[in-house]
Amino acid sequence: MDKTINQKAWFLVLPVFLVVAFSAILPLMTVVNYSMQDTFGNNQFFWNGVGWFKELLDPSTDLGGRFLASLGRNLLFSAIILAIEVPLGIVVALSMPRQGWTVAACLVILALPLLIPWNVVGTIWQIFGRPDIGLLGYTLNSLGIDYNYVSNEFDAWATVIVMDVWHWTSLVALLCYAGLKSIPDAYYQAAQIDGASRWAVFKAIQLPKMNRVLLIAVLLRFMDSFMIYTEPFVVTGGGPGNSTTFVSIELVKIALGQFDLGKAAALSLVYNLIILIVCWIFYTVMTNAGTERPEKQGAAS
Amino acid sequence: MARIDLVDLAHSYGGNDAPVESFALKPVTMTWRQGGAYALLGPSGCGKTTLLNLISGIVTPSRGKILFDGADITPLSTQKRNIAQVFQFPVIYDTMTVGENLAFPLKNRGVPRAEIDTRVRQIADLLDLTPNLGRKATRLTADAKQKISLGRGLVRSDVAAVLFDEPLTVIDPELKWQLRSKLKALHRELDLTMIYVTHDQTEALTFADTVVVMHDGRVVQSGTPAELFDKPEHTFVGYFIGSPGMNIVPAKVSGHEARIDGHVIGLHRNYGVLPAGANIEIGVRPEFVNVAAPASGLLSATIERIDDLGRVRFARVRIGDAKFAARVPPGFSVPDNDVGLVFDPAHVHVYADSRLVEGVA
């Protein structure tokens, strides 16, 4: 659709701009401000320039060490959950019933984990994994597997990962399902006529048409998993030790726990910057993918 | 290449137990000649796409049989029927080049590589796609993509029939004509049975040797374009074909005469006594009714407007409440209000309950 050039459109956009600016720019300004200062308390600040940033990126300092370690944990975490959730989501989307009341029933159950407050998600798995009162913990231990997410690092990681898969695979599945639904029947009919095998149909028709939604799913999941806070915090509190302390948990500890404003602010900015870069990639790819689409089909069902 | 027979074929989307009147396709028995170029013509919802999908196997019929060269293929899946179908919008495989698209059906059937290459090049040449063989299929224009869709159907040498479901819908008007001519040329060259579904009579009449007109789930008439024009067997065919369509007006008919509005019109054949209680109408194409100065011997009508189509003028008139169209002879200056109508008896047909009545000579 052709858009006309109209600078008055800014009036329509103004409310959005103001609301988000109020929520975003003002705090960010304070953050930038704090990030370059140090304090002895009592609201006395003195200039520290890029001191905090240097410390942040230096693994030998306390700040740098904690930041880089938690960053590493985040990257590992995101890689693992993406490797599980994306294929699983695609498989679930392909397993959706075609029509009838079962479709709505499946959609509702699939969406359920997405609508649970994140601390309740943490609580559910905190309970579920306990060997004394949780079904999972109890069953595993009675089968002879020594499972304790409080004291064992591996078990803590496993629990956090399974919890995330439980929580978010549905999002990938629903997005892929939306992508699949938009494929007109004629494509499948043509493939039938062409004698294509099931796998060929997936490779030649379904996967390409799901490209866009898959990309959205991957980027959304990457960014959300990179920022994860509540769920692991409720289950493990960042432990045992700091084995599940991710960047946001680290940040909140420094900012609200220690009230170390300067360090927290610097960390926030670098954290935000990483996200911003990924977001920029997301945006570029999406808008390019949009323009690359061929001319609109006439009768998409 | 195959002869297709439909035996008492019918389909209902509402289940096999629905009343026949509600069927999307009412029972039909007919033969499609091998190598024939057919058009399935009718307005939206008349059942033509249903019929097409029954032949291709996308839909399983509620009742009846379909035979290819005498063999009952009704239980066979689409794959096994060896037909090709071109849809309303181009269906291509986005990730493949044009050449790979064309090769796809052959690859799936395990045809040797060398044979695939020859065949693909043959078909590409036929469809003027050769310069594009290496390009990604998504980058082509809509009409080129439709040609690829068609090509995938033609590339299998044993294809039984090619079915088209309104394939020119998304094509630009300038290119429609080109593509249509191409299809006709292909038909002549490859001697394939082609069935072309459309709601556009120009497409149908220019493409097909035989036009099958459908209305409300029924095959109403099947014949050459000339037959459909000159002797419509159903008032719907008369009205649908031709522009403007045939005039249909109620009349009283007996023997050699028809009475409209109290006025007598001579008929070419003798119609004896017609079934009582039937809705009697006469149909005559505007090309065969001339406008003249009002006279006592002529049926009189009131002028509403004149349509000037360049090479011919049509007068839109009213006889009583009925609307009518008639030809204005060249050079004739039309009076303002009333005119007389001169009928050519040879082209006046009689319809009872919308069906043509064959009189006696």
Next chain:
Amino acid sequence: MNTIPGRRIIMVVFLIFLLLPIYWLVNMSFKTNTEIVTTMTLWPHQPTLENYKRIFTDESWYSGYINSLTYVLINTAISISVALPAAYAFSRYRFLGDKHLFFWLLSNRMAPAAVFALPFFNLYSAINLFDTPWAVALAHCIFNVPLAVWILEGFVSGVPREIDETAFLDGYSFPRFFVKILVPLIASGIGVAAFFCFMFSWVELLLARTLTSVNAKPISAIMTRTVSASGMDWGLLAAAGVLTIIPGALVIWFVRNYIARGFALGRV
């Protein structure tokens, strides 16, 4: 052709996987603490409604739900009403800086909440909105407004320009056209956007807890104080958890058809 072999089994197994932890929570919510701690039973052998009764009668508990619902509804209302004109602008017009503005909005949606925790704490304290539902509602706008604009822009783009032009030709003023013609046409889009706003605001917790202390405490904060003298009150915690799932379940049950339709338009 468009499904995979064994899909029924895969679906059933996956759905069981999703339902199992929830079932366990529901199971626990109907048990007494004694039963929970002493035995492992698949269903309550001594079922009790005590946990739920406690929540419904104790103000310090049910106020949590009311607070949460309050800020969620306020946020949804603000986000949608602010996003609608913006979505129209992005869809219909090109203007100076439009692409950058869109990107900036999107980047806010993706911002880590942790980054805003401290600044918001300071900001809302400074303007005296700390510990009110307004603070949380406004804070959540960072995420929800861009999301709403994104979703609604897609739906507005699905309405042909000709409709706008016809309306203006017919003499509709812009506000009247917007309310009487455009909004009804994108109703399912508004439904989808409202659903996502509700969802993200309901589940977000870091900011909700940071910006409240006593008066506007959301249910999430209250749930963390179920430790009593006799140890963790598991049954109560479970019941509280179950009650937080119900609004979400209800919402999705009622909008399931709109969601399906909205998804089918390919604009999530």
